[in-house]
Amino acid sequence: MSKKYKFAVIATDVVILAMDNGELKALLIxxxxxxxxxxxxxxxxxxxxxxxVDAAAERVLREKTGVSHVYLEQLYTFGKVSRDPFGRVVxxxxxxxxxxxxxxxxxxNEYADVRWFPAADLPKLAYDHxxxxxxxxxxxxAKLEYTNIVYGLLPAEFTLSDxxxxxxxxxxxxxxxxxxxKKILALGLVATTGKKTIGEPNRPAVLYRFKKRSLQNIEVL
Amino acid sequence: MSKKYKFAVIATDVVILAMDNGELKALLIxxxxxxxxxxxxxxxxxxxxxxxVDAAAERVLREKTGVSHVYLEQLYTFGKVSRDPFGRVVxxxxxxxxxxxxxxxxxxNEYADVRWFPAADLPKLAYDHxxxxxxxxxxxxAKLEYTNIVYGLLPAEFTLSDxxxxxxxxxxxxxxxxxxxKKILALGLVATTGKKTIGEPNRPAVLYRFKKRSLQNIEVL
DNA sequence: CCAAAAGTGTTGAACCTACACCCATGT
DNA sequence: ACATGGGTGTAGGTTCAACACTTTTGG
Numbered sequence: 001m002s003k004k005y006k007f008a009v010i011a012t013d014v015v016i017l018a019m020d021n022g023e024l025k026a027l028l029i030x031x032x033x034x035x036x037x038x039x040x041x042x043x044x045x046x047x048x049x050x051x052x053v054d055a056a057a058e059r060v061l062r063e064k065t066g067v068s069h070v071y072l073e074q075l076y077t078f079g080k081v082s083r084d085p086f087g088r089v090v091x092x093x094x095x096x097x098x099x100x101x102x103x104x105x106x107x108x109n110e111y112a113d114v115r116w117f118p119a120a121d122l123p124k125l126a127y128d129h130x131x132x133x134x135x136x137x138x139x140x141x142a143k144l145e146y147t148n149i150v151y152g153l154l155p156a157e158f159t160l161s162d163x164x165x166x167x168x169x170x171x172x173x174x175x176x177x178x179x180x181x182k183k184i185l186a187l188g189l190v191a192t193t194g195k196k197t198i199g200e201p202n203r204p205a206v207l208y209r210f211k212k213r214s215l216q217n218i219e220v221l
Numbered sequence: 222m223s224k225k226y227k228f229a230v231i232a233t234d235v236v237i238l239a240m241d242n243g244e245l246k247a248l249l250i251x252x253x254x255x256x257x258x259x260x261x262x263x264x265x266x267x268x269x270x271x272x273x274v275d276a277a278a279e280r281v282l283r284e285k286t287g288v289s290h291v292y293l294e295q296l297y298t299f300g301k302v303s304r305d306p307f308g309r310v311v312x313x314x315x316x317x318x319x320x321x322x323x324x325x326x327x328x329x330n331e332y333a334d335v336r337w338f339p340a341a342d343l344p345k346l347a348y349d350h351x352x353x354x355x356x357x358x359x360x361x362x363a364k365l366e367y368t369n370i371v372y373g374l375l376p377a378e379f380t381l382s383d384x385x386x387x388x389x390x391x392x393x394x395x396x397x398x399x400x401x402x403k404k405i406l407a408l409g410l411v412a413t414t415g416k417k418t419i420g421e422p423n424r425p426a427v428l429y430r431f432k433k434r435s436l437q438n439i440e441v442l
Numbered sequence: 443c444c445a446a447a448a449g450t451g452t453t454g455a456a457c458c459t460a461c462a463c464c465c466a467t468g469t
Numbered sequence: 470a471c472a473t474g475g476g477t478g479t480a481g482g483t484t485c486a487a488c489a490c491t492t493t494t495g496g
Contacts, residue, residue: 079231079313090268179458201472202474204466402449420495424492445495446493460480469471469473
């Protein structure tokens with residue numbers, strides 16, 4: 001870590017988000033090493049010398065959740081000199097959206113634990129990870145309003161109520177059911193699958209799918 | 222530049238933008254070294270070992286223009302393995318907005334030339350700088366619509382026509398004068414100074430100022 | 443007096459918000 | 470039968486887009 005030659009360690013931290021029962025959750029790992037023993041943190045890792053930063057973020061995501069081909073976006077780069085007590089580490093943060101919270105959590109012996117936490121109620125976090133996760137949630141919240149990013153948090157088929165609950169959880173406010181459905185259908189981002197939910201103790205709901213599962217800028221709400 | 226130890230060089234590139242006579246311009250430097258001799262590029266530099274990435278961007282800006290305390294925002298981090306033929310360099314890009322294009326350009330002997338170019342009509346650029354500058358202009362364009370970021374491109378006192386020309390140049394479309402003025406005044410972001418322009422061969426215009434010169438999220442257009 | 447840019451209101455259309463009841467299913 | 474969430478329309482207010490002429494100055 002020479003000052004003279006201006007080399008630095010580049011790390012990536014990935015804020016992994018998913019909906020769980022109408023609540024936005026973030027995947028955190030519990031650290032073993034001092035000075036952050038028993039602190040929680042977003043999963044991260046060093047960027048390899050012949051690996052792009054994007055590829056490193058995908059790798060970290062895959063190592064922790066086994067998933068790939070999900071929504072993954074670069075968030076911000078955290079470059080304060082003393083953000084890591086081990087030395088000069090610049091972290092390029094990303095956030096990932098999973099369409100399903102039921103992933104096998106691969107708990108290596110590198111970490112003491114891996115768990116989902118409500119994004120609105122996080123434990124004490126190591127490094128500047130509180131700031132990073134808040135940054136991710138703010139970015140997601142902002143993008144909900146002018147893109148179709150929400151597709152990243154929903155499975156292939158979903159009800160309009162699922163969609164509305166996702167919006168409400170992230171925006172932190174209730175939306176009017178009739179106005180919401182009118183707006184969503186008018187935007188033409190979703191199509192019915194023809195199928196309906198079955199086995200629930202109430203009226204079956206029509207299942208929809210996203211016409212396109214790629215990011216598009218559109219006035220959503 | 223060891224693969225094993227995962228060290229890398231961290232650089233910062235700063236896209237410096239200013240309005241010039243109703244046109245958005247970007248400050249570029251002409252390079253001397255191969256393989257980019259005589260190519261143009263956004264000003265950049267290496268991040269020092271005991272310097273935050275933000276501070277490095279401020280330094281690069283100051284070295285090229287002599288200015289500080291202007292709008293400066295982190296843009297994106299470019300981390301492809303082969304983006305720089307000299308070796309593994311990860312670049313944290315920023316963009317700066319100057320309220321005035323009349324700055325003394327400090328042309329060191331490090332570069333062959335320093336000049337302003339229309340952002341819509343750039344020369345051949347070194348590295349991935351075309352992508353970086355387009356990214357900056359897109360970010361600026363997007364933020365025009367939901368923040369007061371435009372203050373960064375205007376001097377302390379300006380006319381509503383100056384403001385409108387700035388919007389039009391960056392958005393790339395004409396705006397209706399009456400609707401524009403109605404909207405801007407309704408937002409309450411600007412106040413009159415009481416002064417008027419003098420010495421122009423037409424009716425004097427009232428000079429306005431921004432009430433706050435700090436970034437705020439507001440539905441602007 | 444001419445050229446140039448400043449300044450100023452209205453109208454119709456589109457959009458947004460608020461709001462309450464019946465429906466289909468499982469238990 | 471009852472509990473649960475699914476599904477549907479309208480009316481009033483607000484906002485937006487389109488549009489042309491008069492004013493004030495310098496030359």
